[in-house]
Amino acid sequence: MAKQKLIKGNAVIGQSGGPTAVINQSLVGVVEALRDIAPVKKILGMRHGVSGLTTGDVVNLGKVKADKLKVIAGTPSAALGSSRDKPDAEYCARILEQCRTLDIRYFFYIGGNDSSDTCRIVSELADQSAYDMRCFHVPKTVDNDLMGSDHTPGFPSAARFVATAFMGDNLDNASLPGIKINVVMGRHAGFLTAASALARRNENDGPHLIYLPEVPFETDRFIADVQAVYDRLGRCQIAVSEGVQDARGRAITTTLVESLDRDAHGNVQLSGTGALGDALSNLVKAKVKTASGKTPRVRADTFGYLQRCWPDASPVDAKEARGAGKFAVRCAARGDRSGSIAITRVSDKPYKSSFKRIELTDVAAKTRHMPPEFIEGHSDVTAAFIKYCRPLVGDLPEMATL
């Protein structure tokens, strides 16, 4: 796209989709960087994303003091409020209209692939009507399912939570042996569920089985897997993605559970319910047996929203999320008209990454999945995945066994 000189006007920033532990790092990164750009007059924040923008519910971020910004950056969840709206062309036209009204010339939207699509439509509408406005998407998602990046801000912190949770829970399961099912977030991509493998330290540590949305889930095979581990170890810790599906692409939640709930996008509700865990738990209770033919102790936990709002961000994630926000402003300032920010891994040891601008069309409304080289058989991840994920999550707790 053609580079253009900077125009005087206001900037607006919004946050969208499921919050993360570091989405406010990106917000603060954008705000801090914008303060250094002379043509930018007001720095406005959308309350609850584009839904607040279109109704004029914006706040002035220009005057928030640096020490407060610092604490906000370290606070999980979306400080501006978030939104689940998925704007169509008509909605985006209203967004653009409001941008004109507010003299917005710099538009930053922090979110997942739906949010990058909003940026794309708004940017195209602005181009078509020759309204000079920079449109940038700053990536965020615990699912790690955005295209074009080594990984996405938000994922490392959620992966840190999942790995830590599996470490503690593995010892809990070892001390009171039984079958433990932990359901992990991730509607289409298994990265977060796969991160449970980072919990392993010693032989026989859990998770012993890992089920990803990328691998068709077969109920009979699942039962056989669990029985085999239970026979061998007298216990079994299992990581299951909330998005596991059968070979025909039907969510196991829908095939095992009758009562369903769909969100505004028509998606089946996977988070905020223990339904999948309980259904799998009932299945295991019915089919898996102890050596003496009894029903084993079976428990299921659904990690739920704590995965995305736990206030202990990965240091790498906090730094990169802040940096992605700053880099988006730098792209706008150097004259790029629109884009999304991608993370490139420069080296593993020591871990080092850099940012680059990619086109909005490279990321918008697309979904990235676990590549085959990260998947081992039908119930595990590879050493390549561990190598990929390990540097992202930071130091994990030290633990020892007798």
Added chain:
Amino acid sequence: MAKQKLIKGNAVIGQSGGPTAVINQSLVGVVEALRDIAPVKKILGMRHGVSGLTTGDVVNLGKVKADKLKVIAGTPSAALGSSRDKPDAEYCARILEQCRTLDIRYFFYIGGNDSSDTCRIVSELADQSAYDMRCFHVPKTVDNDLMGSDHTPGFPSAARFVATAFMGDNLDNASLPGIKINVVMGRHAGFLTAASALARRNENDGPHLIYLPEVPFETDRFIADVQAVYDRLGRCQIAVSEGVQDARGRAITTTLVESLDRDAHGNVQLSGTGALGDALSNLVKAKVKTASGKTPRVRADTFGYLQRCWPDASPVDAKEARGAGKFAVRCAARGDRSGSIAITRVSDKPYKSSFKRIELTDVAAKTRHMPPEFIEGHSDVTAAFIKYCRPLVGDLPEMATL
């Protein structure tokens, strides 16, 4: 009880019941202190509590190196393995028999009120047969439901997890407003659910409603409560104890949920299932309405086992759990024949506590509940509870909102 001079022989230590983040601190406290007691020869550990002891599954703890013990102390869950066995007199006779066989003269059992009852029976049987053995119970429970103590080791760390979780989740709920139900552990006592109140920093912070097992749960009143908060704030974050019950003492889980599971003690399974959260969620979806008469966004999380195995112990808890183990050995060494260890609060600012020996009969098989002065109305806790709980959990994360 009469004080007696120390006899030469071996010591054994076991861990029982649901593990905690600091139960290994108590284990290490006992081991460290025993190493200084000259008449104590071997220091043995029961694998999986009295179940391992009776089958001869014991390990030698005398030779575990100090640096390894240090890491084990900071590791959550029961390093020796735990047990859900609730021994009767016949079982306790077998325990005593095994103690004779192994020349055990010092018996330490770390656990809740069931474990203190095991200590009591074993101690009485030893007395009756004139077998000289010190029997000590070292308290542990995330439920904080042991009699005779200001609070119980294990509770402060679980309370720290719950308060931290509610802080993050409150912001998640504020950024994507809706009704959020969080189910917290605590079969009979509401202390852990009440600890959610520590998450409040600013006006309108959640939890907005807190339901304890000590206050009869009325479905209609619950719906009215939620509707009122939702009408006022456009959102509602709710803390519900897994043990909430109706005025007739029936668990709400049993009245709302059909499919049940009972453990070896005949207790209904409350943890390791999302059933209560999902049932309450369905109830709210059916009854609570938005201003425009629609069904609000409703989600439920059941915090589950992470509450007791999350590897970020409260510093006060870690110190006290270690100290309780050491104090039990000190009691045995000074000639006390049996007992349990209680924590007394010496001062609030600065927080200071001390230990005392109490009789096993003071704590055995009894349950402590939230006292009336900690309960505010039917859906909140008092300032007195906050004052009680606040010093126990350690520093909570700093968070800020715009």
